[in-house]
Amino acid sequence: MPLYASFVDVGDRDVQNAQELASIWGEVRSELEEHDAELKESYAVLGSHDFLVIFEAPDHEKAFTSALTLHRHGLDCETMEILDTDDFASIVDEI
Numbered sequence: 001m002p003l004y005a006s007f008v009d010v011g012d013r014d015v016q017n018a019q020e021l022a023s024i025w026g027e028v029r030s031e032l033e034e035h036d037a038e039l040k041e042s043y044a045v046l047g048s049h050d051f052l053v054i055f056e057a058p059d060h061e062k063a064f065t066s067a068l069t070l071h072r073h074g075l076d077c078e079t080m081e082i083l084d085t086d087d088f089a090s091i092v093d094e095i
Contacts, residue, residue, distance in 0.1 A: 001056040003040070003082045004063045008051035011076040024073050028053075037066040051075075054082070 029039045037057040045052050053070070057063040060081075067079040083091075 001038075001058050002063070003084070004055055004057060004066070004079055005082045006053040006055070006067060006070060006077040006079040007045075007049040008053055008070060009076040010050045011074070024075075028069060028073060031069045031072075032066050035065045035069065036062050053077070 025039075025042055032039050032055055035057070037055050039053065039055050041052075041054040043052045044050065055063075055066055057066050063079065063081070067077060070077045070079075
C-alpha cells in the first residue's frame with residue numbers, strides 16, 4: 001500500500017495542555033482505520049511543523065479522506081505520498 005506523510009501544525013486549535021493534544025492520536029488512529037488506512041508512525045517535531053504523521057492508504061481517495069480526518073480534529077496538515085528510498089533507487093535505475 002502507498003505511504004503518505006502529513007506535516008501537521010496545531011495552528012489555532014484550542015489546546016488546554018500537552019496531554020489533551022497527545023490524546024487525539026488514539027482517535028485519529030481509529031478514524032484512519034475506518035477509512036481503510038493505517039497510522040504507521042507519528043512524531044512530535046521541533047521546527048516549522050508540530051508533528052509528522054505517516055500512514056498507509058490503499059489509494060489517493062482514501063489518503064485524501066484520511067487527511068481530512070486530521071482537519072476534523074482542528075489540525076492543519078500538508079499531506080504527500082512518499083516512497084522508500086530503496087524503491088526510489090530502483091526507479092532511478094530504470095531511467
